[in-house]
Amino acid sequence: MKHTGAEILCKSLILEGVDVIFGYPGGAIMPVYDALLKYPKLRHILVRHEQGAAHAAEGYARVTGKPGVCLVTSGPGATNLITGLADAMMDCVPLVCISGQVSSELIGNDAFQEADVVGITSMATKHNYLIDNPSEIAKAVKEAFHLANTGKPGPVMIDFTKDAQFAKTEYIKNLEVDLPGYKPVTKGNFFQIKKAAEEINKSKRPLILAGHGVLISKASSELLSLSQKADIPVACTLHGLSSIPNAHKNYVGMLGMHGNLAPNVMTNKADVLIGLGLRFDDRVTGKLDKYARQAKIIHVDIDPAEIGKNVDVEIPIVGDVKSVLEDLMPLINYANHKDWLEEFDKYKKEEEEKVIKVETKPRTGKIKMAEIVSCISSSAKSDAIIVADVGQNQMITARYSTFLRPNSFLTSGGLGTMGFGLPAGIGAKVGRPEREVWIIAGDGGFQMTIQEMMTIVQENLNVKIAVLNNNFLGMVRQWQDLFFEKKYSQVHMQTPDFIKISEGFGIKAEKVKERKDLINAIGRARKHKGAYLLEFEVEMEANVFPIMPTGAAVDEMRLE
Amino acid sequence: MTKDSNLSTIIVWVQNNPGVLFKLSGLIRRRRFNIESLTVSHTEKPGISRFTILVRGNKKTVEKMSKQLYRIVEVVKIRESYDKEIVARELCLIKVDTSKKEDRSDIMETAKHFRVKVVQIKPKYTIFELTGNEDKIDAFYENMKKYRIMEFVRTGRTAVFK
Numbered sequence: 214m215k216h217t218g219a220e221i222l223c224k225s226l227i228l229e230g231v232d233v234i235f236g237y238p239g240g241a242i243m244p245v246y247d248a249l250l251k252y253p254k255l256r257h258i259l260v261r262h263e264q265g266a267a268h269a270a271e272g273y274a275r276v277t278g279k280p281g282v283c284l285v286t287s288g289p290g291a292t293n294l295i296t297g298l299a300d301a302m303m304d305c306v307p308l309v310c311i312s313g314q315v316s317s318e319l320i321g322n323d324a325f326q327e328a329d330v331v332g333i334t335s336m337a338t339k340h341n342y343l344i345d346n347p348s349e350i351a352k353a354v355k356e357a358f359h360l361a362n363t364g365k366p367g368p369v370m371i372d373f374t375k376d377a378q379f380a381k382t383e384y385i386k387n388l389e390v391d392l393p394g395y396k397p398v399t400k401g402n403f404f405q406i407k408k409a410a411e412e413i414n415k416s417k418r419p420l421i422l423a424g425h426g427v428l429i430s431k432a433s434s435e436l437l438s439l440s441q442k443a444d445i446p447v448a449c450t451l452h453g454l455s456s457i458p459n460a461h462k463n464y465v466g467m468l469g470m471h472g473n474l475a476p477n478v479m480t481n482k483a484d485v486l487i488g489l490g491l492r493f494d495d496r497v498t499g500k501l502d503k504y505a506r507q508a509k510i511i512h513v514d515i516d517p518a519e520i521g522k523n524v525d526v527e528i529p530i531v532g533d534v535k536s537v538l539e540d541l542m543p544l545i546n547y548a549n550h551k552d553w554l555e556e557f558d559k560y561k562k563e564e565e566e567k568v569i570k571v572e573t574k575p576r577t578g579k580i581k582m583a584e585i586v587s588c589i590s591s592s593a594k595s596d597a598i599i600v601a602d603v604g605q606n607q608m609i610t611a612r613y614s615t616f617l618r619p620n621s622f623l624t625s626g627g628l629g630t631m632g633f634g635l636p637a638g639i640g641a642k643v644g645r646p647e648r649e650v651w652i653i654a655g656d657g658g659f660q661m662t663i664q665e666m667m668t669i670v671q672e673n674l675n676v677k678i679a680v681l682n683n684n685f686l687g688m689v690r691q692w693q694d695l696f697f698e699k700k701y702s703q704v705h706m707q708t709p710d711f712i713k714i715s716e717g718f719g720i721k722a723e724k725v726k727e728r729k730d731l732i733n734a735i736g737r738a739r740k741h742k743g744a745y746l747l748e749f750e751v752e753m754e755a756n757v758f759p760i761m762p763t764g765a766a767v768d769e770m771r772l773e
Numbered sequence: 774m775t776k777d778s779n780l781s782t783i784i785v786w787v788q789n790n791p792g793v794l795f796k797l798s799g800l801i802r803r804r805r806f807n808i809e810s811l812t813v814s815h816t817e818k819p820g821i822s823r824f825t826i827l828v829r830g831n832k833k834t835v836e837k838m839s840k841q842l843y844r845i846v847e848v849v850k851i852r853e854s855y856d857k858e859i860v861a862r863e864l865c866l867i868k869v870d871t872s873k874k875e876d877r878s879d880i881m882e883t884a885k886h887f888r889v890k891v892v893q894i895k896p897k898y899t900i901f902e903l904t905g906n907e908d909k910i911d912a913f914y915e916n917m918k919k920y921r922i923m924e925f926v927r928t929g930r931t932a933v934f935k
């Protein structure tokens with residue numbers, strides 16, 4: 214029996230185990246939207262802007278480990294997706310996005326709503342396809358899913374012409390993936406692993422740097438075993454957060470510009486750094502020529518291009534973090550690094566005294582972001598999925614949230630996309646409906662994708678939203694304060710009445726102005742059956758500390 | 774082969790999908806690799822094209838570049854090659870003003886010295902064709918510069934392994 218290209222697309226998606234699509238219809242994708250009616254297994258979530266579809270798909274992918282799927286129309290539908298693609302590319306999030314394209318005979322003629330999608334998305338996707346023949350769509354989908362979620366995950370774009378959506382052909386199911394140039398190495402080289410084990414066994418001052426790769430490869434328990442067996446402290450990158458429970462005695466905090474003092478400073482005291490699935494990007498390393506010069510660096514990453522890109526590595530291991538750790542463990546000796554671990558305490562105490570206490574337990578003044586975040590986190594018993602937007606709210610959320618289980622913290626790390634939070638939170642809730650989901654955003658970023666509030670209502674999603682309103686583009690204001698002589702330029706932001714707006718969308722909301730109301734308001738939000746928005750009036754000109762200013766080394770963090 | 778020790782040859786085999794040239798050149802641009810030349814052609818294998826890229830940079834840069842190129846899904850194989858491992862050639866065409874009698878014999882003398890092929894002689898100009906390594910082409914070009922060069926093109930390096 215013959216099927217239309219659109220039907221074959223739906224069948225192929227179902228074959229890949231897709232159950233949710235985030236999308237927005239339009240002229241050039243109408244045959245697919247028509248076919249969707251015949252495949253109720255494919256739940257379609259109608260977003261309010263295609264960027265929202267991409268971020269929602271990212272949220273879904275990051276909590277489920279399955280590729281997120283987007284469906285959009287040609288031209289503006291596809292171009293609206295670009296920010297999300299670039300975001301997913303940077304943060305290694307598997308997406309499969311399908312856009313309609315004008316009919317093949319019109320391509321290249323500047324037809325109505327034509328955009329060169331393959332051209333535009335080439336630099337923001339792992340791979341892309343232009344499909345103008347229905348007999349090619351099944352294979353493209355199969356390859357796209359394989360590419361998106363193997364090796365270093367990333368977004369794949371399929372641009373599908375309208376005539377090919379209409380045209381009929383046989384549906385062939387059992388296709389082989391034919392990608393001769395794509396063979397990601399998952400198993401680490403044993404010789405290298407042995408060398409790594411020798412270094413770790415010899416080491417007196419080892420430190421594990423856990424990145425996103427630990428979560429992507431589902432290696433949390435292997436990470437824990439390594440840390441426990443050889444008694445090695447673990448520091449996380451922003452995207453490595455929640456790969457190890459915060460409460461674990463070997464967890465020493467977050468790396469990076471606004472990370473914790475101890476792991477950053479101790480990076481420059483360790484004798485062996487064990488980097489697991491991280492990119493050593495500039496926010497983590499600070500000034501490169503002062504980064505860990507004394508340490509031997511072991512770097513495990515699935516992408517060979519990441520190894521040696523930024524830091525010089527003694528022992529490179531190309532492979533999947535989980536597989537490499539499995540091979541490594543039997544070669545690791547039991548060890549005790551009590552003295553070394555205690556050295557972290559000095560810096561931990563210093564940060565606790567000078568920053569953490571001041572931020573989380575103030576008695577006077579306006580509410581601080583940190584109190585809100587720690588109150589949410591502890592109310593949810595460290596078991597919520599926390600989605601942070603971008604800016605001060607993000608850094609504070611990363612610093613003061615606590616986690617019990619993997620994949621509990623989502624944010625836009627690589628691209629730093631304001632507006633990520635709300636739609637990503639939607640995707641996270643769709644992917645993990647049984648878990649409590651909190652979206653934490655600033656007043657600026659919240660307004661960037663605020664229209665997705667309506668998606669929440671239409672889909673009846675029980676997400677909790679905390680808007681931390683400082684009436685400023687806080688992070689930019691902080692930089693103007695610290696590095697531009699406090700000359701404020703375009704950072705003061707008037708905000709609408711978020712409560713009225715939220716109620717206008719149909720989401721219950723309340724404003725919290727005083728410290729004494731924090732716990733109860735958060736409690737009410739949690740108890741409410743359905744979405745709930747809390748707007749917090751926070752201290753307007755607070756800065757996030759510690760900070761590693763641009764050009765400073767990891768051991769040159771400022772505490773004030 | 775070329776005296777410039779800072780030049781390396783990278784040979785890349787790719788699946789010949791539409792858009793792969795765009796992706797390759799896009800990546801080179803984005804990562805700011807400094808390339809001297811890039812040639813593309815079909816190969817003995819159907820569906821596989823071959824890029825010869827002459828790149829400026831040390832061993833580390835070249836290694837970084839080939840790792841980045843491997844990220845392109847269509848890239849099947851990459852070989853970084855040292856001059857002693859390959860036979861490399863380039864072709865150039867040069868159109869020189871030979872309308873002035875007094876120049877003509879000098880030009881022809883130089884051409885002969887470089888063993889350049891004469892493709893066309895017209896009253897106003899002569900077209901030469903020269904195949905060789907980059908240094909040879911550079912040297913010929915330098916010699917011709919004192920005359921009026923009307924057009925000059927070169928293909929960029931292409932190479933096979935010894």
Ligand SMILES: Cc1ncc(C[n+]2csc(CCOP(=O)(O)OP(=O)(O)O)c2C)c(N)n1
Pocket residue numbers: 603604605606607629630631632654655656657658659681683685686687688689
């Ligand atoms: C799309 C986008 N535009 C601009 C920026 C630059 N930027 C980074 S943080 C920030 C301020 C964010 O302000 P707000 O959302 O109010 O959060 P706050 O920092 O106050 O917590 C800006 C403008 C960005 N990261 N993303």
